[in-house]
Amino acid sequence: MSEAPAAPPSASADRAGLPGGAASLLVRPPQPRAGWRLLPARVAAMCAVELQKLRHDRTELYTRAVQPALWLLIFGQTFTRIRAIPTGGIPYIDYLAPGIIAQSAMFIAIFYGIQIIWERDAGILNKLLVTPTPRSALITGKAFAAGLKSLVQAVVVIVIAAILGVALTWNPLKLLGVAVAVVLAAAFFSCLSMTIAGIVLSRDRLMGFGQAITMPLFFGSNALYPVSVMPGWLQAVSKVNPLSYQVDALRGLLLGTPAHLATDFAVLVVAALLGIAAASSLLGRLAR
């Protein structure tokens, strides 16, 4: 069972397993990383896993592209004709596109709470918690992995929007800003759902919660319509909803509409940090 089998094409040259007794790397423990370099290393590790999974199974990427495409195609084109929503002079489908980018990124991020419960049930989380990875680093890693996946999704939606004729910017600096906004918001939403996971502890309950919060977050934001047309109570919801700030930033960057970029990014950064803190402090409950 342990003899060295015939060399597979890709394996490295030094394949001598321990039973062979050859000079082995497995006798030396790795050099620990210095404190400040730990966090970026863990984030990179979690992002690498995310990319590997995306590479093995792209179906999610495709199936998740259907919904935003339908929103843009049906809702966007229809309301562009009706002209019922005040967009400040741009076609409604243009106005809608940043909202749909934010929505599809949020749906992906919200899934992370379910994923972490799945990892708990599968025993994977416990094993990761026994590695030199502080809980906050694990959560930050997951948050950025969610950001990365959301970013891939955002690219897909941007391409769909461009195909449908939405006049988006191609200014690389602005696109970089879009990427940052998407990652920060995904970090917040993934941490929100991991926080709820740490409270409810079971997948079924979390599914219920996920459904109960995603739609209000979406409709209680400026993704579909400007804040000015909302009733007062919904405006209040929108005011504390990070999704609104994300959409505002995306619109400003992608379409050049008036936006409050400084406020938007400040809110997104603070929300992401608070989310990471909350989810990290509750992660221990999942490990028990």
Next chain:
Amino acid sequence: MTGDTVEAVSCTQLAYAFGETRAVDGLDLSVREGEVFGLLGPNGAGKTTAIRCITTLLPVPSGMVRVFGHDTARDRMAVRRLLGYVPQQLSADSGLTGRENVALFARVFDVARRERAARVAQALAAVGLTDAADRLAGTYSGGMVRRLELAQALVSAPRLLILDEPTIGLDPIARTGVWEHINAVRAATGMTVLVTTHYMDEADQYCDRVALMARGRIHSLGTPAELRQGLGERRRAAGTGATDTLPTLEDVFRDVAGSGLDDQSGDFRDVRSTRRTAKRVG
């Protein structure tokens, strides 16, 4: 922490309760550096809970558990750097290949990039998974998942390897295989092994010392031979049992576990998780 001989693991009056259930209840344990130490005991004895305390997964007050002198309450990261852990439940990420599963653990143990690929390949080779390394772990059999988990634990060259029922649900050949891999690495690195198992033959053959646990604490401790002899002498003194044949470790187990513990052994949760494991393995 004594100056000259640092124990790999030392627990002093370790206690942990889940609500009313006192899973570990005054456990005193000392594992010497370099030995294979077997933690035995009936379902629900508290073996997994004790291990989860030692691995820093469950929070315990400081002073109760030390790993190579590091207090698990105060110095978590230092403890974790020394550990390789294979939990009772089969657990590999089914959406990643075997190689990626091991690479993840190389990354989170800070293996330098330049030696990562080679180290991962060596860990996979050490458990005989080189050929299957680039298949998704979701396609592995139970025995392969166990070996993969062993590779994940070994890639960081741990000083203490903690295995919670590493051979559960494996066929006899795979069981021997897992132990051969462990012993090969031990011979090369002098690593300490703390293991739980329900296979008494396995404990007898591979463990330097064993402790029999029941109801959250240790009832007997010694080399397998010492425990067998001890029971034999007690039986001879009491004039009970088959006095002519030497008792096996299983007899010792029955002696400790059978003394009025039957009704409380293994609750539903344990049975269910064992079944789940068995199903995935089978």
